[in-house]
Amino acid sequence: MNDSSQIAKHVRDVHFGGNWTGVNLTDALADINWEEATKKIYSLNTIAALVFHMNYYVDAVLNVLHGKPLTASDKYSFDAPPIQSEDDWKTLTDKTWRQASELADLIDKLPDTKLTETFVDEKYGTYYRNLHGIVEHIHYHLGQIVLIKKLLRHTDQ
Numbered sequence: 001m002n003d004s005s006q007i008a009k010h011v012r013d014v015h016f017g018g019n020w021t022g023v024n025l026t027d028a029l030a031d032i033n034w035e036e037a038t039k040k041i042y043s044l045n046t047i048a049a050l051v052f053h054m055n056y057y058v059d060a061v062l063n064v065l066h067g068k069p070l071t072a073s074d075k076y077s078f079d080a081p082p083i084q085s086e087d088d089w090k091t092l093t094d095k096t097w098r099q100a101s102e103l104a105d106l107i108d109k110l111p112d113t114k115l116t117e118t119f120v121d122e123k124y125g126t127y128y129r130n131l132h133g134i135v136e137h138i139h140y141h142l143g144q145i146v147l148i149k150k151l152l153r154h155t156d157q
Helices: 003-016 026-029 033-038 047-065 085-110 113-114 127-155
Strands: none
Touching: 003 026, 003 085, 003 113, 003 127, 026 047, 026 085, 026 127, 033 047, 033 085, 033 113, 047 085, 047 127
């Protein structure tokens, strides 16, 4: 398996299962309803805000892989649309799953030589750094989601 395929596998695994940690986004969110997803605990981000935030960067990288300019900005990465119903929550998660699959498929098709090329601008480093960074970023926030979910369910008892 080449390096691009390995990264694609990691993208799939953190979203859909099969990674070394045994924790993935699909399973973590499977029993979360829109009310839990939007409930604020202390000063923590909501689960919905974290899901939007993670996918914001997936969407940005997808645009680049489709030949579009990088227009994302960190300052907008938590500007989630309001989630006011189960349909809104499903729309957000469905987009997340769809774009994760699309990202993995596109990464899988990249030649390994692309991984050492500059990603848009030298300040962002290489394609490898950014694509692997997506996986690291999702693992980081996945841990937060798991903890927030435990807090939500503990305080509701």
